Amino acid sequence: MVILNRIYTRTGDDGTTALGSGERRPKFDLRVEAYGTVDEANACIGMARVHTAGNAELDPMLGRVQNDLFDLGADLARPDNGEKLDFEPLRIVASQVSRVEADIDVLNKRLDRLRSFVLSGGSPASAALHLARTVARRAERLMVELARKPGETVSGEALQYINRVSDFLFVAARIANDDGRADVLWVPGKNR
Numbered sequence: 350m351v352i353l354n355r356i357y358t359r360t361g362d363d364g365t366t367a368l369g370s371g372e373r374r375p376k377f378d379l380r381v382e383a384y385g386t387v388d389e390a391n392a393c394i395g396m397a398r399v400h401t402a403g404n405a406e407l408d409p410m411l412g413r414v415q416n417d418l419f420d421l422g423a424d425l426a427r428p429d430n431g432e433k434l435d436f437e438p439l440r441i442v443a444s445q446v447s448r449v450e451a452d453i454d455v456l457n458k459r460l461d462r463l464r465s466f467v468l469s470g471g472s473p474a475s476a477a478l479h480l481a482r483t484v485a486r487r488a489e490r491l492m493v494e495l496a497r498k499p500g501e502t503v504s505g506e507a508l509q510y511i512n513r514v515s516d517f518l519f520v521a522a523r524i525a526n527d528d529g530r531a532d533v534l535w536v537p538g539k540n541r
Contacts, residue, residue: 361376379495379498386484386491387511389488390485393484397480397525404474407456407521417441420441424439424440424441428501452517465535465536467523468535474522474525475525
């Protein structure tokens with residue numbers, strides 16, 4: 350259980366923050382940047398949900414992703430350094446990846462095949478979901494960079510999860526555009 354009695358602690362005033370292990374790192378550290386960007390994607394989904402609250406199918410899926418993104422942040426905030434612990438740290442697991450894939454499949458069945466790239470826009474919900482998608486992709490790039498950095502670890506499941514989330518958000522954005530009928534399509538060279 351998480352208990353937050355105080356919001357400010359002054360411990361970060363020196364430009365560092367604590368990982369889940371208690372280790373302090375600079376706030377610009379790649380690991381901190383990765384889980385901070387996951388949090389940013391989560392906030393973008395929250396903004397999108399302002400517009401999807403009436404959608405009984407899509408909104409609960411987005412809510413599950415938001416919860417899972419907190420799990421992902423916790424996973425990233427406590428690197429697996431092989432240390433023996435008295436507890437099992439929270440990690441993204443394969444079933445979370447599978448669930449997002451199943452949600453993509455359910456939604457994608459309703460969509461026509463694309464014949465062009467989709468521009469962000471259409472409905473407010475779709476535009477917000479496209480923004481969340483681009484932030485999730487940035488988080489993924491940071492996580493991949495972190496995983497390749499000597500001495501750092503990121504699980505395969507965590508990488509798979511963030512990759513699927515951005516795919517899910519793309520499909521969700523199309524669903525929010527009247528099942529793709531209101532998508533704004535890219536027309537190559539249109540304004541030459």
